[in-house]
Amino acid sequence: MSARGVAVRLLGAIGVLWAAATFTFFVQTLLPGDRATLILNQESGQTIKRTASELAPINAKYGFDDSIVGQYLHYLGGLARGDLGSSYQLHEPVARIIGDQIGPTIVLTVTALLFAWAISLVLTIATAKRGRVRSTLGSGFETIAAGLPHYWLGVVLLVVFAIDLKWFPVEGETSLSGLVLPALTLGIPLAGFIGQVTRDEFEKVLDQPFVTSARARGMGDLGVRTRHALRHAVLPGITLSGWALGALFSGAVIVESVFARPGIGQVLVSAANARDIPLVSGVVMLLAFVYVVANLLVDLAYTVVDPRMRTA
Amino acid sequence: MSAIQPSPALPVGGPAPSAAVTAAWVRSLRPGVILASLVVLFFVLAAIAPALLAPRDPLAIDLAASLRAPSAGHVLGTDQSGRDVYTRIVHGARQSLLIGVGATALAMAVAIALGFLSGLGGRLVDGLVSRFVEVLFSFPVLMLSLLFVTVFGPSATTEIVAVGISSAPGYARMIRGQVLSVRGSGYVEAARALGHSYPRVIRRHVFPNAMRPLVVVVTLGVGQSIVWAAGLAFLGLGVAPPAPEWGAMLDAGRNYVTHAWWLEIFPGLAIVLFALSVTTIGRYLQQRLEGGPAR
């Protein structure tokens, strides 16, 4: 990628981040109810209407008295200095909260992505164009897997393998064995999706002349599948993985909730409920950032897998 | 919910499989397609006239018959308040299908507007719209939905808007790609050379050709939207109880899963079965459209 290409990419990334911050800020500002009342009532566990004198110090502390534009500029100014602000609800700097929570979520999503690839590749190599029964079984599994909702799959896996069989921990520890069920919950549906596109591509590639010629040179079936066909067949799946990252983060919110697993998802849901603007914006911008980086990685992965792209 | 946007699930465009392969594929799909059609028909009927399939009142409580396991009297069991689970699943179809179809329709409307603007609007417009789509796309579906629900409160309308808007960017990208490829194809130029006006070319040539692959995507989108909306309900952000809705039933059943599995398994099965069936039909249509006379 040329220097100009990199610069354009970076500018685009900053634009996406700015837009994400702006959008989130204004949406949250439009929310019903009074933010100062919310902060005060949450601290005391009450739901009552507050008097002006009770609200005044909170309004002053968080700058709610300023105009919306003033608050927005103040917020953007902080962002430009790398200051994500302080959470209304958790009374801690947003960057620290995210830093504390992001680790387990990244581990979960990356593991899920690896599981998804492993499952779909094994399935594709083992069943694609291997006769009608095998093919149907393989594609049938993919179709079903792709349609499984995380919340349902997660609860079923939890009850069967953790609560009844006791093979895995019930609550989401960060240990390896505690990672298996959540990552499978997140990975299985994705495996279905990746499997579907990879299989289509794989079958097409197996009909190509160069495959026939490789076979004619005496290469074994497994060799053809893994050395030649796979390399071409994974491209759409890689694109899909880039797109899937955002989806994986969404799924992580639910999976973390089902398995009581630490991570950004739990924090996000409660922050959205509490209208914790700095925290929600921080998470949104992080996700936007992840999205931008992931798509950059997808481009890179393309050039590695498909040498023709290198000169492009 | 599988968090995946529906679009990438099916590779639209690209070289079609050879006719022989397609024919075999279609043959192998047949029994599945028939079964899938029956499932979809059942749920559509349930949505239109639920009382035909389940004459009981989905809201009526019977405290004496609480948490009954499936039996002849209650084929899918009862919930904590003694309501019949089968009746509630049947009556819940309307809400779920409405959300699925509504969200997909909204997503399509937004996506068509954006996609065509982008594909036909020239470099500047294309750049701007593409940026906008990029921004929307950087919000995971659930994130956007959470924001919407927090602003507007939980309701069916909110779910439709939230799920619809968040799945629009995927479709918009695809439509743009289609528009660009159709616009660049020879017959559009030919039509222009024949002296047809630009709007007419768009209406008669670009639009139908760009939209054809979307039939399949729409089918898949309905299933995905239902799965997403149920996910919102599962997080407690869906329609208000006691209205029967699949996701809300799942959410309510979660607490009883170790004691009354039927409360969690059956509503989940309804979602999976329906999503699976529309996917099967969608893929079948895809084969037919790409390999058949439509081409």
Place this chain on the structure above:
Amino acid sequence: MSLEHPAPSPPADTTRGRARLVGLAAALAIASTLSACGGGGASGGSDSASAGTAAGSGAASGSATPVRGGTIRYGHEQEPPCLTGGWVQEAYIDRQLLDSLVAQEKGGKIVPWLATSWKVSKDQRTWTFTLKPGIRFTDGTPLDAAAVAKNFSYWLDPRTGNSTVQSYIGGYYASSRALDATTLQLDLKKPYSPLLSSLSQAYFGIVSPQTLASGADAVCTAPVGSGPFILQKWNRGQNLTFVRNPSYDSAPANAKHQGPAYVDGIVWKFLGDQTVRYGSLTNHQSDVIYDVPTVDWQEAKARFEVQQYITPGTPVRLSLNTSRAPFDDVAVRRAFAYATDRANGVKSAFNGVIPYNGNGALSQSTPDYDASLANAYAYDPGRANSLLDAAGWSAKDGAGYRTKNGRELTVKLVYPAGSVITSEGVTLLQNIQQQAKQVGFHVDLVPATPSETFSGRYSTPDSYDAQPWYWTSPNAGVLYIVWRQNLKDSPNGNNESFYNNPELDRTIAAANSTLDPAKQKQLYARAQQIIVAEAAVVGLYTQTTSLAIDRRLRDVWLEDSQGEPVFSDAYFAR
């Protein structure tokens, strides 16, 4: 505490599922109490503990010699936004970190804690507390009378304060000062007989002046006290870790031992989902869990030591908005109460584990609770029908709902989903909705999200007709908080029925300032009778705490002001 803590199982975390779990647990706990004690006792908390023992886990406590070491893995439900403040969810945590001036035993008896003795002037307006000498906060600061006075000033300062503390004593408190290092004088504007009982709650736990001086964020996230445990880390969304305070020497007189805790620390996990929470106990990932799911209660009784505590204060009850139609008419309010079979609805929704509380004014475990109101408005649809007919709601529309002058008899019932009302509570509301439909009420159930709830969206007279809520409190003085008139110059947002009755106001104020216990009981009873007769609230069920404890862990107990778990006497049997 005044906190209204979420009803049965507050789903602190936003996912409702978890909330529900808690509710179940609470419900279970109650039921067991009932069955064990044969009838719901009036002095809740302690009863529950005994109930737990009776329920068969029993022998665990107390027999063996305490052993040092080990870390308690505790599965709690909700995570509050702050560690100190006015919510019962905060009080649970504060009990581990902070000491209060006095403690309350079952039956309402007050025993020494930080204060070894106290006396009150003849006019009941000047209290003098003698503090235990030589106590230090875990940051090294001395815990003396000046430090306690600083806490009072902090709580009652409108800019920084603790609004729950203010709800209790704001109308009575005049000033506090240190006479010497161990003598604290508290001056009141008028007599307040529930004072000591109120002080026994963890909201009134004493925080280090250094923390107070560091500002509100420090008070919220890193409070330092003199209690049996020291906060080590708060992993948001996940857990709190506590380590033992090795120099702890200020346990209350009702503790099972004096001196530092036996265990090395606590991992206080937030497990909102009830299936996960209970599974964590059965899978040996937790040693003790809070709010045992009601569906699991029977099994838990057989496998673990269980305890339950019926929280005093108000029950979980529906506040009916008396300021607008249709509930501005007392006949309609009464008809609504008669129309709903709440006793059976509660039994069904909570699996028979949590008791029905028909007296909407006070929970059955509150001192001075009037038991004669327990069956107020027993299910009587015939009476509901005739009341409504007489009140002019005699026509019916196509859907079977009553109408008057073309207006449908609609009740907008707003409930705080995911924070106060658990899933079982929601099931109960659905039962009530269907029952009320039979006599022609159209109950519109509106779930309010936590942000709507706490931002006060449904706190105004024009925003709802009925709303469920509760206030836990160790004494009947809570009536003052909830029923003081809501007037222009002295608003009372906690009067959620918007019910202003000068006679009721006077009766409660008189009770709060009366010294003669018999007279006081009579006045509180009078207040309850007015509230119930006016049907300004409709009683539902009791707020309940329950624990299930692995048999290896001994001597965990629930204190008596509001059911805070106490871990400083607990130890692992060998």
